[in-house]
Amino acid sequence: MEELFAIGSLQDLNWGVRVFGIVTITLLFRYVAMRILTVAARHLDKTENVWDDALLESGRRPLSWFILVMGIIWAIELGHGYLQTELFSDENINIIRQLAFIALTMMFLVRFFTLAEERILAKLEADPEGGQSRFDPTTLHALARLLRLSVVISSALVALPMLGIEITALLAFGGVGGIAIGFAAQDLLANFFGGLMIYLDRPFVIGDWIRSPDRQIEGTVENIGWRLTIVRTFDKRPLYIPNSVFTTLAVENPSRMSNRRIKETIGIRYEDAAKMAIIVADVKSMLINHEEIDTQQTLMVNFDSYATSSLDFFIYTFTKTTNWVRFHEIKQDVMLKIIEIVYSHGADFAFPTTTLDGIDNLLVAQPGSGNDS
Numbered sequence: 001m002e003e004l005f006a007i008g009s010l011q012d013l014n015w016g017v018r019v020f021g022i023v024t025i026t027l028l029f030r031y032v033a034m035r036i037l038t039v040a041a042r043h044l045d046k047t048e049n050v051w052d053d054a055l056l057e058s059g060r061r062p063l064s065w066f067i068l069v070m071g072i073i074w075a076i077e078l079g080h081g082y083l084q085t086e087l088f089s090d091e092n093i094n095i096i097r098q099l100a101f102i103a104l105t106m107m108f109l110v111r112f113f114t115l116a117e118e119r120i121l122a123k124l125e126a127d128p129e130g131g132q133s134r135f136d137p138t139t140l141h142a143l144a145r146l147l148r149l150s151v152v153i154s155s156a157l158v159a160l161p162m163l164g165i166e167i168t169a170l171l172a173f174g175g176v177g178g179i180a181i182g183f184a185a186q187d188l189l190a191n192f193f194g195g196l197m198i199y200l201d202r203p204f205v206i207g208d209w210i211r212s213p214d215r216q217i218e219g220t221v222e223n224i225g226w227r228l229t230i231v232r233t234f235d236k237r238p239l240y241i242p243n244s245v246f247t248t249l250a251v252e253n254p255s256r257m258s259n260r261r262i263k264e265t266i267g268i269r270y271e272d273a274a275k276m277a278i279i280v281a282d283v284k285s286m287l288i289n290h291e292e293i294d295t296q297q298t299l300m301v302n303f304d305s306y307a308t309s310s311l312d313f314f315i316y317t318f319t320k321t322t323n324w325v326r327f328h329e330i331k332q333d334v335m336l337k338i339i340e341i342v343y344s345h346g347a348d349f350a351f352p353t354t355t356l357d358g359i360d361n362l363l364v365a366q367p368g369s370g371n372d373s
Contacts, residue, residue: 019075026071030064037063054119058112062104069100095162106155110148117144138198138205138224145226187244191227194243198224203246208255215249217241259294259318260327262334267310272347276303280313282341287317290337292330294320310350 041056073093117140124137204210204221210231211218219233229246231239268276284301287293297318304314315338319330342349 022071022075026067026074029071030067033063033067034060051116054112054115058108058115061111062108065107066100066104069104070097073097073100098162099159102155102159106151109151113144113147113151117141137207138202141206141224142199187242188227190244190247191242194245194247195224195226195229198229198243198246203251204253204255208253211252211254212249213252215245217249217251255322257322259297259320260322262315262317262319262331264335265304265312265314266338266342267307267312267350268342268347269350270309270311272345273311275345275347276311276313279342279345279347282345283313283315283338286337286341287315287334290334292319292321292333294318307350309352 037056037060041053073096077093120140121137124140198204206221206224208221209219210221217231217239219231219239221229222232222238223230225243227243229241229243231241233239268279272279280301280303284299287299287301288295293299294317298316299318300314300316302313303311305312315334319327321327321330
């Protein structure tokens with residue numbers, strides 16, 4: 001009896017030593033792998049390629065967990081003879097190994113697409129001219145979301161049969177339940193397809209200034225989701241718009257204008273009528289020679305009308321810039337130069353006046369001048 005007890009104790013000690021050795025080897029292997037990835041990251045950070053950085057960073061955590069999970073499964077398999085339970089049967093261990101591999105692969109791919117999206121977006125912001133022809137933030141967000149969703153759905157479809165859930169039965173249930181869900185989620189589906197149309201037609205992208213003549217919608221697009229589009233109004237309030245609205249809404253996109261227009265009417269005095277021609281000619285020459293005015297677009301300066309108190313001429317031209325702040329600086333400069341031109345010819349700007357003619361005898365009663373008698 002004592003001999004059997006000694007043999008059992010020796011076997012338990014031998015198993016414990018083996019498990020300890022496996023844990024030590026697992027942790028040591030994990031440490032070495034992480035150090036290798038750290039050294040590789042230092043070299044890859046010096047390159048301009050965004051894909052290798054995203055690949056390395058996204059694989060760090062899944063690889064760490066993979067080594068730990070495989071080490072634990074190895075230890076469980078080694079102690080299978082000592083752990084008499086159905087939970088650690090060969091079949092269950094095989095299922096756990098496969099599920100762990102699927103979950104970690106999904107984690108890696110989702111993280112990879114997220115990091116790649118962030119790095120490409122940062123590169124676009126740093127060099128918008130270089131990447132605008134290939135990507136834009138809206139397309140990038142849509143593609144990344146679609147890829148992540150595809151990875152999650154594919155992983156679930158692969159994992160379900162391992163858990164004893166047949167996909168055919170699930171699809172049959174989804175076909176019957178989909179009809180009821182479709183009626184209950186009409187708005188959700190309408191918003192989804194509305195968002196899909198925005199991604200395909202691209203009437204606007206993130207960062208564009210949009211407005212609608214049909215509704216009181218105006219601001220900068222912050223985010224385009226599958227259900228909602230977030231527009232930040234100019235008073236900094238967020239406006240949440242269901243995507244289905246854009247299927248029937250006329251949207252104006254001022255961010256895509258090629259130029260900004262300056263259209264003004266200026267009036268001078270009637271007594272300066274003889275100077276109108278030279279003033280108009282000088283203003284037109286000033287606009288043609290202005291470095292911020294696009295002379296390839298329509299440019300007009302003409303005497304326009306006889307107004308009640310002024311002789312009016314108008315300017316109609318376009319700036320090269322579409323930036324809102326810069327446009328007003330250019331417009332201010334043009335208006336100041338027009339003032340200088342008008343004054344340089346001894347003319348002046350008109351303002352409403354009233355002239356009284358034909359009054360020869362105007363009797364004004366003075367206080368206390370009345371006849372007291």
